[in-house]
Structures are given as structure tokens and as C-alpha cells.
Amino acid sequence: MRDLLLVGIFLAVLPIALRHTWIGVLLWTWLSIMNPHRLTFGFAQDAPFAAAAAGVIFLSLFITRDKLRMPWSxxxxxxxxxxxxxxxxxxxxxxxxxxxxxxxxxxxxxxxxxxxxxxLHERRHIELFIWVNALSIGFYGFKGGLYTLTTGGGGRVWGPAGSFIADNNHLAVAVIMVIPLLNYLRTVATHKYLRLGLLLLMVFCAFSALG
Known part of the structure; x- marks a missing residue:
């Protein structure tokens, strides 16, 4: 079921990513950082989703009508x-x-x-990029923090297998790095329950790092 859901999301986003390069970048970022295919149990687990997304990004450079420019800062x-x-x-x-x-x-x-x-040169592009990065790591921060609290710190928190953050120390660094991003999103969020949710996620990330 997870495999079909992931493939469905991927195929639904691909046509949009072809027309808009920045959407492709968000898709590739999500697949590369969160590694959602590693959470499946079937054919999708070893599928090259990130590589396919990168290929779509390169194709979009010749198709998109969005303005692309390098900020030489x-x-x-x-x-x-x-x-x-x-x-x-x-x-x-x-x-x-x-x-x-x-x-x-x-x-x-x-x-x-x-x-x-x-x-990514508009404010909405940057903020969506931050959301994707923060929540992709924040997912494991929440999961790891909850595990640490429920086990009283008796278990070790690991990242998704086969990823850059598979090692427990690498994951700990990642969730610590994402806390400032979550705090930024909390400061710009307009809904009070969303701000509260992001604050709680920051706490879970801290416990995940300890675990």
C-alpha cells in the first residue's frame, strides 16, 4: 500500500515538475532527504526516485517558462x-x-x-523549500523523539537505511540543524495551532538527538 501511495504521489507531481523547475527541486529534495521509499516494504524500496526526479529537473530546464537566473552573490x-x-x-x-x-x-x-x-528566487519558493527540508528531517525528529520518550531513552534512534542520515550520529546532527528552520517557520506561521505544533516538533527533535 505504501509503495502504491508513494508512486502515485511521485507520478502526480512529475508533470508539474516538468513545467516548473522549482517544483522539481522540491520533489528531489523531499526524496533525497526524507527517503520516503525506505519506509515502504515492496518494489518501491530500492527504486531510483531521486535519480528520476533529477532527470525531470534537467528536462524542465528546456521546457519551463519560469525565469531562471543565477544569483551571483x-x-x-x-x-x-x-x-x-x-x-x-x-x-x-x-x-x-x-x-x-x-x-x-x-x-x-x-x-x-x-x-x-x-x-528558487521568490520568497514563496524559499519558504516552501524550508518547509520541505524542515519537515523531511522533522518527521524523523518526531518519530525518534517519541520513541526516546516512550522507551525512557532505552533505545537508540536510527535514520532511514541507506541514506546519508542512516547512522544515529548523523541523524542527531540533522535533527539539531533543523530546529532553527522549524523555529523560523514558527515565527512566520499565522495560525496559532501551527505555531504550537512546530514548537512541539522542535522539542521532539531535541529528544530525538538525545536518543
């Missing part, structure tokens, strides 16, 4: 210089095999990041 320039520096240091790495493998993964992420910089 100092932080963006520093980011690109840092990526260039990673390429140089990898060339002189002590363990070239593993280093080039890791660089390959990083460059794929940075390529989509560059497209995101071009596509």
Missing part, C-alpha cells in the same frame, strides 16, 4: 569555489578510490543545488 561564489577546491583536494587524496566515489556523490548534489539557486 558572495555566498554563491564561495560555494562554487569550495566545490572546485574539493575537486583539487580529491585529486591528491591519500585514498583516491573512496575519495572519487564520494566526490561523485557530492558533485551530483551540488549540481542540483546550482539549479536550485537558479530556480
Amino acid at each position: 558572495p555566498p554563491v561564489i564561495v560555494l562554487f569555489l569550495f566545490v572546485f577546491w574539493m575537486c583539487i583536494t580529491t585529486a591528491f587524496a591519500l585514498d583516491p578510490g573512496d575519495s572519487w566515489h564520494q566526490l561523485n556523490k557530492v558533485l551530483k548534489i551540488q549540481l542540483v543545488t546550482a539549479i536550485a539557486l537558479m530556480a
Whole structure:
């Protein structure tokens, strides 16, 4: 059932992502950070959803009528210089095999990041991007925090298998990093129950990190 639900959501969003690059970026971000396919139990568990979303993003660059422009601000320039520096240091790495493998993964992420910089230039784009990032990690923060409270800290909280945050320490860093984003969303939210829900989610994220 989860597999069909995920595939249904993915296929429903794809046509919109083709027309609007920023929607594709949000879809790819959700799939890459939350890894919802790892929560399924059937054929969807190992399906390359993020890779397919990235392919749609590249196609949308030639189809979309949205304005795409690179904001050449100092932080963006520093980011690109840092990526260039990673390429140089990898060339002189002590363990070239593993280093080039890791660089390959990083460059794929940075390529989509560059497209995101071009596509997410309106306030609503940025805030939706924050929502996707915050709730994708916040889901595991809530789940892990609830588990920590119900077990009295007797169990260890792990992230989704096969992801960048699968390790318990990596997940702890992620949920701590997402707390300021949740707090920002709380400050801009207009509904009091939404603000309360985000505050509670921040608390659960803190307990998840402890777990």
C-alpha cells in the first residue's frame, strides 16, 4: 500500500515538475532527504526516485517558462569555489578510490543545488523549500523523539537505511540543524495551532538527538 501511495504521489507531481523547475527541486529534495521509499516494504524500496526526479529537473530546464537566473552573490561564489577546491583536494587524496566515489556523490548534489539557486528566487519558493527540508528531517525528529520518550531513552534512534542520515550520529546532527528552520517557520506561521505544533516538533527533535 505504501509503495502504491508513494508512486502515485511521485507520478502526480512529475508533470508539474516538468513545467516548473522549482517544483522539481522540491520533489528531489523531499526524496533525497526524507527517503520516503525506505519506509515502504515492496518494489518501491530500492527504486531510483531521486535519480528520476533529477532527470525531470534537467528536462524542465528546456521546457519551463519560469525565469531562471543565477544569483551571483558572495555566498554563491564561495560555494562554487569550495566545490572546485574539493575537486583539487580529491585529486591528491591519500585514498583516491573512496575519495572519487564520494566526490561523485557530492558533485551530483551540488549540481542540483546550482539549479536550485537558479530556480528558487521568490520568497514563496524559499519558504516552501524550508518547509520541505524542515519537515523531511522533522518527521524523523518526531518519530525518534517519541520513541526516546516512550522507551525512557532505552533505545537508540536510527535514520532511514541507506541514506546519508542512516547512522544515529548523523541523524542527531540533522535533527539539531533543523530546529532553527522549524523555529523560523514558527515565527512566520499565522495560525496559532501551527505555531504550537512546530514548537512541539522542535522539542521532539531535541529528544530525538538525545536518543
